[in-house]
Amino acid sequence: MITVKVNDSVGTILLDRPNQCNALNREMIEQLTQAFSDLHQERKVRGIVLTGAGAHFCAGMDLKQWHASLGGDDALQQWFVDAQALQTLLETMLMLPKPIIAAVDGSAMGSGLALVLASDLVVASHRATFSAPAPKMGLVAGFVAPLANFRGGASLASQLLIGCNELSASEAKALGMVHHVVEAEMIWVRSKTWIDSIASGAAESIQLTKRLINEMVGEALLAQLASGAAAMATSLTTDAASEGLGAFVEKREPKFP
Numbered sequence: 001m002i003t004v005k006v007n008d009s010v011g012t013i014l015l016d017r018p019n020q021c022n023a024l025n026r027e028m029i030e031q032l033t034q035a036f037s038d039l040h041q042e043r044k045v046r047g048i049v050l051t052g053a054g055a056h057f058c059a060g061m062d063l064k065q066w067h068a069s070l071g072g073d074d075a076l077q078q079w080f081v082d083a084q085a086l087q088t089l090l091e092t093m094l095m096l097p098k099p100i101i102a103a104v105d106g107s108a109m110g111s112g113l114a115l116v117l118a119s120d121l122v123v124a125s126h127r128a129t130f131s132a133p134a135p136k137m138g139l140v141a142g143f144v145a146p147l148a149n150f151r152g153g154a155s156l157a158s159q160l161l162i163g164c165n166e167l168s169a170s171e172a173k174a175l176g177m178v179h180h181v182v183e184a185e186m187i188w189v190r191s192k193t194w195i196d197s198i199a200s201g202a203a204e205s206i207q208l209t210k211r212l213i214n215e216m217v218g219e220a221l222l223a224q225l226a227s228g229a230a231a232m233a234t235s236l237t238t239d240a241a242s243e244g245l246g247a248f249v250e251k252r253e254p255k256f257p
Contacts, residue, residue: 001028003053004035009046009199010192011039018054024111025062026082033089040096046203047195048096050119051103051188057128058112061086063137066236067245079236083142083229086111090143090225093118094214097207099198103187104128104169104178110141113160117147120210122177123191124169125184130177131166137248138240138256142228150218152177 003014013035015022024032039045052058066082069075093100093115102108102119107129116122116130132148134141141161148157152175159165172178182190198206214221235241239257247254 001025002031002035004038006039006042006045007192008196009044010195011042011045011048012188013039013048013050015050015052015058018052018056020062021056021059021107022052022054022112023059023062024086025065026085028062029082029085029089033085033092036089036092036096036100040098045098046199046206047099047101049101049103049188049191049195050115051191052105054106056106056112057102057104057108058115059107060110060112063245063248067249070242070245076233076237079233080229083233086114086143086232087225087229090114090118090147091222094218094221097210099195099206099210101191101194103191104130105184105187107131110134111143114141114143114147117144117151117177120213121179121194122172123180123182123187123194124172124178125187126169126181127184128169128172128178128181129166130160130172131164132160133164133166134161134235135164136244136254138235138238138242138244138254140231140235142230142232142235143225145231146221146224146228149224150221 003016005012039048069078100119101121102116103123105125108116109131113130132141132144145157169181173181244254
């Protein structure tokens with residue numbers, strides 16, 4: 001479900017479920033968390049590129065897997081476990097001392113957008129898009145809210161989460177969410193070049209700087225992610241979520257209560 005490679009000082013994590021738009025299921029989240037931890041321990045790796053196979057970066061959570069839990073006796077417990085697993089992944093990314101570059105081609109939606117926002121730097125192709133359409137499925141994007149606020153402020157969070165706007169790569173760059181926009185075939189090369197440039201500096205300085213940004217500038221972020229996990233899991237218990245997930249699986253427009 002993921003592929004991990006090391007090229008010189010660059011570690012690459014590839015989301016590798018192209019036929020499912022790289023949607024995140026439970027196994028994939030666990031593998032991603034382990035991959036970041038493994039590359040943390042790889043001494044020669046100075047930075048990590050996170051990218052996706054196929055036409056999409058990541059379409060968010062695997063909603064079919066969530067829908068399969070509806071009506072089960074332990075559904076609520078499972079959803080809280082799922083939310084906490086994703087929270088652990090995002091916290092692993094934020095606390096990893098090595099810089100992470102999200103190389104985004106195609107759509108980054110919902111929890112896929114959260115992966116982008118948990119990365120330190122973003123390189124996008126001209127066809128990249130960024131959105132959090134959770135309300136259209138009766139859900140709450142509990143992790144996008146604090147991460148978008150951390151990266152760009154409440155205005156960006158509101159535009160994505162309440163306005164349900166889909167941002168193009170150029171729009172996201174104008175808002176400071178994307179740092180470089182390149183042709184699709186150049187996103188990994190541009191990301192590697194950036195890490196090579198970063199690696200010319202002192203590793204300790206970069207590590208301390210990332211810690212300064214994520215722990216001091218974003219001092220309340222981890223607590224906000226915990227609240228986001230609770231909000232996401234709770235939203236799955238609603239009639240709106242049941243209808244939204246059912247409509248997604250049945251490929252129809254939802255009729256919310």
